[in-house]
Every structure is written in structure tokens, then in C-alpha cells.
Amino acid sequence: MSGARDIEGGDLLPRLRNRCLVTPELGVLFKDRNLPQTLGLLTRLLDGMGYVRHTGFGEVGVHENVRFNWCAAIVKIQPKIWDLLGHLGHRLLFLHLENDSESVEAVENRLVRMITEDRDYNEKLSICRLATISYFQKIQARYPNGITWNTAMDEQSAKQLIVRAALMLKSLRGTIDPKDVTNTIFEEPTRLTQSFYNICRGYALMHDRTHIIVNDVESVLAVMLDSAPPERKKLLLALLEQNGEIDADQYMEMSKHGYKIVLDDFTNFETLNIVEFVQDNTVKKIKLKPEFSWLLDKKILKMIKLHN
Incomplete structure (x- = not known):
């Protein structure tokens, strides 16, 4: 460098x-x-x-x-890398791109078309590069003197969701000390909040706006979940699917994990201040803490389901 x-x-x-x-x-x-x-x-x-x-x-x-x-x-990022990133201080955000689920026959047909009818790889690459250049040229033409952001027009509810998403990811990415959980390391949410705001502004700019609205937060929610360790993302999604409350038996069925792993996951979420254990003499059960109940809003759940 x-x-x-x-x-x-x-x-x-x-x-x-x-x-x-x-x-x-x-x-x-x-x-x-x-x-x-x-x-x-x-x-x-x-x-x-x-x-x-x-x-x-x-x-x-x-x-x-x-x-x-x-x-x-x-x-793919291995679990030990997440721990290393946590100890050094998280700086990276991630977006997971899902592969379409295809049958063997569909894959065969697609690959046959690729080698018989499709464009050459370098030609595709050139088309993508030209499209990207064209996109930024249009932005430069639209804003020849640079972009002046209209913060006064930003929806307050959108800003509030950005802050809540940053606080959620702060907890999801906490680094737990196995020897002493009271030494759990949490990242400073200031950087996350600014990064999420910038992502929202980019999303708004794609829609010819210089202010953000609630719908722009969809992009942030996707990054929030994908920037968390996969097993923690999985448990959070399971909690949302069960309306914010889930027991060990339910999660064992959903995750295909054994009881010990499930209980460890539950305990880690409690350490990260995401959930609290519910008093139940028959089974271990957790529920989202009130500060994260905003995730159960129907509009938020719809945005999350678009990417998961």
C-alpha cells in the first residue's frame, strides 16, 4: 500500500x-x-x-x-475470522447474495445455453462496465456541481430506524470473552450509524432523491443482518418468525442443532443484551428485549423477508 x-x-x-x-x-x-x-x-x-x-x-x-x-x-468467512474482526474492531459491512435454487435439469439447460447461445464472458464484463460508467456519468450530469443533500427533507422515522439498526448490529456483533462474559466487547455505534445513513442516501440517490424516506431503510436492514455472524443471524430470524419469542424445542427443530448448542446460542444472546429468558419450568425460552421490538413491525418484517 x-x-x-x-x-x-x-x-x-x-x-x-x-x-x-x-x-x-x-x-x-x-x-x-x-x-x-x-x-x-x-x-x-x-x-x-x-x-x-x-x-x-x-x-x-x-x-x-x-x-x-x-x-x-x-x-465465505470462517467463524474464527468473526472473532478476530471483533477484537480488532469491526469496520466491514457485508451483503449476502443468495444463489437461486435450481433443479439439476435447470442447471444443465442453463449451462448448455451458456456455451451455445450466450455471450462471451469478456463481452458480458464489458457490458457491465459500460453500464456502471454510464450510471455514474448520469449522476454527474444531473448534479454537475456535486450533490447537496437535503437533510431537512429526511424523514425522521427513517433516521430513527437507521439508529435502531446500528444498535441492533452492535449487539449482534459483540465479541464474548469465554472466560468472563462481563468483558464482552461491543463496537461503537457511531460509525455504524453514519455508514447506514450513507447506504440509505445511496439508495435514495438511485431513486432520484436527495433525501431519505422509510423505504430506503430496506437496504440497511439487509446489510444489518448479513453483517452479523451467520449463526446469530439465524437465531434472530427465528425469533422474528416466532413473533419475538422462541423456546429450545422450537429452535432445535428449526436449526437442526442439538440441545447444548441451542442453549449456548440462547445464553450468548442474553449476554449480548438481545433477549431475556422467560420463566418456564418445562422448557428454556427467550424473548426479544423491548428495545428490539421494532423489528416485529409488519412493514419491517416485510422488508426483511425480501432479502431472506
């Missing part, structure tokens, strides 16, 4: 300022044995604080703040 000495334009970081870095495959990074050190470096970069290091040739890097976006793809 910052290693080229005395080479004009050799440093990548300044060239990223106010741009978007696209990484087609991030899996290599998460398999690197030096991942903890790499994530530590990325933490500073993703905070927009620049990066400076000292080498045998002197100081190398960028002192000033550099803000940029980073869009990357990865197939």
Missing part, C-alpha cells in the same frame, strides 16, 4: 482518495497467516487516517487523511 520510495505516483493510497477500490476476490486475504497484522493495518486505513511506516530507507506513506470506499467479494 505504501512502499514505493521516491517514485512519482507509486503510492496507491493517495490515488484512492474519494474513489472506490474494487477487489474481486478477498478470500486470499482471509487465508493469510499474517491476517491479524494485516487487519490491524486495515483498521487504520478504513478509518481514513492514512498510513505511515518506517523502513531502512526512511519514512514511507501518507500522513493526511484519505477517505475511500472499498467494495470486495468473498465466498
